Amino acid sequence: MSVAIENFVKAIYKNGKRDNNDTKPGSIAKELGISNAAATDMAKKLATKDLLHYQKYQKLELTDKGTKMALNVVRKHRLWESLLFKMFDMSLHDIHREAELLEHQTSDLLANKISAYLGNPKFDPHGDPIPNEDGQITTTDTSIAMSQTSEGKTYIISRLMSDDKEFFDFCAQHGLKYGNTILISKQFTTNKMTQILINNNTIILNEDFTSIIYVNEHH
Known part of the structure; x- marks a missing residue:
């Protein structure tokens, strides 16, 4: 195709x-x-x-056939992102750009080898789920946008839903990475801004950010 x-x-x-x-x-x-x-x-x-x-x-x-094809491409994309991130520690923006090219040139055989090499990861470095060999996503997404979080609660960053370079640079600079813990110290509901505490730093994020950073409650 x-x-x-x-x-x-x-x-x-x-x-x-x-x-x-x-x-x-x-x-x-x-x-x-x-x-x-x-x-x-x-x-x-x-x-x-x-x-x-x-x-x-x-x-x-x-159709089912179209969905299967889409998930196959998504699988290859996210596996390449995981591999490039692990091997070269490239920025999230750069791995996305490279994976956009590589996903179309990758056989199912190679995709399965990359997956096995990485220990069959369920998520890529952005926190996006990686479909399995049968094109199924086997994880349940319970995450919510940071804009929907409650004051005083601790959350774990679960997804960064963007491919924008500035966004990733900002996230990298402030430790907003998949798997990192944050405390929601204040929600400014009228102004649609959220104050968070991460690595002992206080940051205020506007809705452009809080609507594309997804988190899970920390238990």
């Missing part, structure tokens, strides 16, 4: 998992940086290959 097709089904899968669940052709076009017309043409083409359901003005829905 072509890189364009793999990226298209992956974009539908990822957008479908976001809170707004927006998989309309226009939104997929925006995600991929292509024109709306190109996205509609691609959607029609993939509908004939039984990869998705296309109806004019409706959200795009992947």
Whole structure:
């Protein structure tokens, strides 16, 4: 399958998992940086290959076959991120960029070898779940956005939902890493800001950050 097709089904899968669940052709076009017309043409083409359901003005829905393909690409992407992070300690932004290229060139055989080498990890360095060989995600996501957390409670960072360089640089600088512990010291509900304590440092984050940093309650 072509890189364009793999990226298209992956974009539908990822957008479908976001809170707004927006998989309309226009939104997929925006995600991929292509024109709306190109996205509609691609959607029609993939509908004939039984990869998705296309109806004019409706959200795009992947078929089982399309979902399987998307999860296979996602698996390879997240395994490469895990490997590059482990071997070269590259930044989260850089591993994402490299994995975007490598995911399309990787056979299932190599993906399984990378997975075995890493001890079959369940999560990548961003905290995103890695689908298994059968294209299933076997972990349950109980995380919530930092914006939804309660004052005075301690949480563990579980996902950084972005691929923006500035965001990752900021996170790296302040120890906002997958698996690190934070205390929510204050929620400024009116101004949509959150004050946190991490590594004995107090930081105030606005909603741009607190809506894409996900956490689990620390028990």
